[in-house]
Amino acid sequence: MWKEELKPSSMETKKVKKVFVEGAIPPEKIAQSVTNHQSKTNIGAHSIFLGQIRADKIDGKTVAAIEYTAYEEMAEKVFHEIREAAFAKFDITCAHIYHSLGTVKTGELCLFVFTSSAHRKIAIEATNYFVEEIKAKVPIFGKEIFEDETHQWKVNK
């Protein structure tokens, strides 16, 4: 269930939110998340980033899926630190991050970042901050599986 989370109070900031989901993120979750925020009428802008698996062609072979693994304990801690830094840096109402573990096929979603604010610029900047920080700092590893079932390890650029 996609529960509404308000800007954390001092007590709630201690709670580490679960980010990882098994497999692809279903598109319905994005609609559900928007729906969950419609009662929050102090929000004037949502910004959403969706990462989708691309069918890269490498040396004549086509990527069919990415299999994600992570150093989960550290990753959850880093996600939490990024979240705390984002709330300190941007005047956002709420922020949600979901990242896949396991196999995600091409065309499916592996990352969902959703920030909300009174105004658009803050929400857009905050979403960009989350995405860049996640790519740079979170220990997540991706095995690109080709159509012929061979693989190579993905590296963020």
Added chain:
Amino acid sequence: MKVTVKYFGLVAEAKGTNEEVLNLTAPTTAHELKLKCLNPLGIMDQESIQVAVNQNLDENIILKDGDEVALLPPFAGG
């Protein structure tokens, strides 16, 4: 002195395991342990492998009994 070493991604694949407990007999830095683990694996770009000790990135720290050391290949989230 025992430390737990966790392997991920291409390092776990080369090593054939995700985790092992190593017994260290002399003071060892995280960087030295990384080289000791990676050298037999034939991983060319050792600079690209980061080391976390108890979930904090730090190669220069001297390891203590019970530490959890993780060898982290390049990140690929998002």
